[in-house]
Amino acid sequence: MTVNLSDKGIKEIVNNFDLFFIDIWGVIHNGIKLNIDAVNVLSELDNLEKEYVLLTNAPRPNSDVIKFLGKLGLDEKKSSKVYTSGQGSLNYLSNEKKGCKFFHLGPERDFGLFKSFQSLKQAKAEDADYLLCTGLFDDHGDLEFYKNFLSKHRNKVMVCTNPDLIVDRGDVREFCAGSIAKVFEEVGGKVKYFGKPYPLVYKKSSSILNSRVLCIGDNLNTDIKGANIQSFKSLLILNGVHKNEKPNNINKLFENYQVNVDYIQEKLKW
Numbered sequence: 001m002t003v004n005l006s007d008k009g010i011k012e013i014v015n016n017f018d019l020f021f022i023d024i025w026g027v028i029h030n031g032i033k034l035n036i037d038a039v040n041v042l043s044e045l046d047n048l049e050k051e052y053v054l055l056t057n058a059p060r061p062n063s064d065v066i067k068f069l070g071k072l073g074l075d076e077k078k079s080s081k082v083y084t085s086g087q088g089s090l091n092y093l094s095n096e097k098k099g100c101k102f103f104h105l106g107p108e109r110d111f112g113l114f115k116s117f118q119s120l121k122q123a124k125a126e127d128a129d130y131l132l133c134t135g136l137f138d139d140h141g142d143l144e145f146y147k148n149f150l151s152k153h154r155n156k157v158m159v160c161t162n163p164d165l166i167v168d169r170g171d172v173r174e175f176c177a178g179s180i181a182k183v184f185e186e187v188g189g190k191v192k193y194f195g196k197p198y199p200l201v202y203k204k205s206s207s208i209l210n211s212r213v214l215c216i217g218d219n220l221n222t223d224i225k226g227a228n229i230q231s232f233k234s235l236l237i238l239n240g241v242h243k244n245e246k247p248n249n250i251n252k253l254f255e256n257y258q259v260n261v262d263y264i265q266e267k268l269k270w
Helices: 036-047 062-072 085-096 108-120 143-153 177-186 199-205 220-230 250-257
Strands: 019-022 051-056 082-084 102-105 130-133 157-160 166-169 172-175 190-193 213-217 233-237 263-265
Touching: 051 199, 062 082, 062 085, 082 085, 082 199, 085 108, 085 157, 085 199, 102 108, 130 177, 143 177, 157 177, 177 190, 199 220, 213 220, 220 233, 220 250
Parallel strands: 019 051, 019 213, 051 082, 102 130, 130 157, 157 190, 213 233, 233 263
Antiparallel strands: 166 172
């Protein structure tokens, strides 16, 4: 049975857990400004000396997201808890793909991910050993373009640094790298994913996974499914990517996504 914490707040259950995996985009901020109530939750967790990881499917290194959070006004103590899907990808690429040439699918703002091996970036996909997907090109927002382009390169492996399909930047909905990876799979390509819901990102971001864990996020496909796979408890933030999908019977929504949700809250609040 799913418990609604919108009125009572997360303080009602906080003592039941030792570790919190907390999503960033859609929970801590909306891409433009911080959610002050969510930041207050982090402060309360700090006061209780609770362990938490700001676990995000962002196709950038930890350092880039920490800088962004600093610009939004989040203090260093809290932002130091960041772990990104991009960091997990970077660790893999630096070891398993060392010296391999790649073709980058994504915007220029993601170039920081491969700064240490940018000399291996190829101008043409046919010259690359693998495809590195961080999102959509700045000048191509149509998924049909990627279907046509990727169908010519289905023999290569794609490394997807963000499994999210969509994200809301303020009131504007945008496609993420996961949507490109899905298109690539549809045309017959193989994808190696980094980030939620895949188990590796949890193992790499914390050393106390055998404790009582709560995963908090707004995405049923990643945050909640990841919790289910790991047998962790979950808290879904309703005012996120699924805000326009809420049926009269919310359990029907969970059934559609084939997930179990332990707790719900309109927005993260103490």
